[in-house]
Amino acid sequence: AQTxxxxxxxxxxxxxxxxxxxxxxxxxxxxxxxxxxKQPPSRQMILxxxxxxxxxxxxxxxxxxxxxxxxAKSFSLKISDSQLGDTAMYFCAFLNxxxxxxxxxxxxxxxxxxxx
Amino acid sequence: ETGxxxxxxxxxxxxxxxxxxxxxxHLGHNAMYWYKxxxxxxxxxxxxxxxxxRVENNSVPSRFSPECPNSSHLFLHLxxxxxxxxxxxxxxxxxxxxxxxxxxxxxxxxxxxx
Numbered sequence: 001a002q003t004x005x006x007x008x009x010x011x012x013x014x015x016x017x018x019x020x021x022x023x024x025x026x027x028x029x030x031x032x033x034x035x036x037x038k039q040p041p042s043r044q045m046i047l048x049x050x051x052x053x054x055x056x057x058x059x060x061x062x063x064x065x066x067x068x069x070x071x072a073k074s075f076s077l078k079i080s081d082s083q084l085g086d087t088a089m090y091f092c093a094f095l096n097x098x099x100x101x102x103x104x105x106x107x108x109x110x111x112x113x114x115x116x
Numbered sequence: 117e118t119g120x121x122x123x124x125x126x127x128x129x130x131x132x133x134x135x136x137x138x139x140x141x142h143l144g145h146n147a148m149y150w151y152k153x154x155x156x157x158x159x160x161x162x163x164x165x166x167x168x169x170r171v172e173n174n175s176v177p178s179r180f181s182p183e184c185p186n187s188s189h190l191f192l193h194l195x196x197x198x199x200x201x202x203x204x205x206x207x208x209x210x211x212x213x214x215x216x217x218x219x220x221x222x223x224x225x226x227x228x229x230x
Binding site (some may be wrong): 004009033035037042044045046050052073091093097104105106107108109 | 204
C-alpha cells in the first residue's frame with residue numbers, strides 16, 4: 001500500500017517570502033500522479049498543483065511550483081511571494097496511474113500560516 | 117454557486133439520533149465520494165459511487181449508510197453514532213477517466229456526536 005508522509009505539521013512564513021512544504025511517499029509503482037491540495041479556513045479543499053510521474057519537468061502554477069524527485073520519492077511544494085490568502089492546510093496526495101480517483105492517498109497535512 | 121454543495125454545514129447529534137448529510141454536485145461528474153477528516157489524521161475515504169453504483173466501501177461501520185439516487189446527489193445517513201465519529205465529513209466529485217483527474221470538494225459538514 002502507498003503511504004504519504006508530510007513531516008512538517010506546521011510552518012509559518014512572512015508575507016512576500018518563499019516557503020517550501022515537504023512530502024515524501026512510498027510506492028513500488030513506476031507511473032502515478034501526485035497532487036497538492038489546499039484547505040483554507042472555509043474548509044473547501046482546492047487543487048493547487050498536479051504532477052504526472054512520467055514527466056520529468058516540474059509542474060508550476062503561477063506562484064506555486066514543485067520539486068519532484070522521483071528516485072528519492074519526494075514531492076515538495078514551493079510557494080513564492082507568499083500571500084495572506086495562502087494561509088491554509090496543505091495536503092500532499094498520491095494516485096496510482098490507471099486507477100480511479102478513489103485510490104487517492106493523502107498525507108496528514110501541513111498547516112501554513114502567512115504572517116503580515 | 118459552488119460546484120459541490122454540502123448541507124448542513126454543522127450538525128450536533130446525540131448517540132441515538134438519526135440524521136442525514138447531503139451533497140449535491142453541479143459539475144456533471146460521474147463519481148462522488150465521502151471522506152472523513154479527523155484532526156491530525158490523513159483523510160479517510162469512506163465510500164465511492166461511480167455511475168451511481170457503489171464501487172468502494174472502506175470497511176466503514178454500518179452506522180454509516182450511503183445513498184446515491186442519481187449522479188448529482190449523494191447522502192450519508194447516520195444512526196446510533198459514537199463520539200469518535202465526530203469529524204469533518206467531506207463530499208467530493210470527479211469525472212473519472214483514468215488519467216488522474218482532480219477531485220472537487222464541498223465545504224464539509226462538521227459533525228459533533230454527544
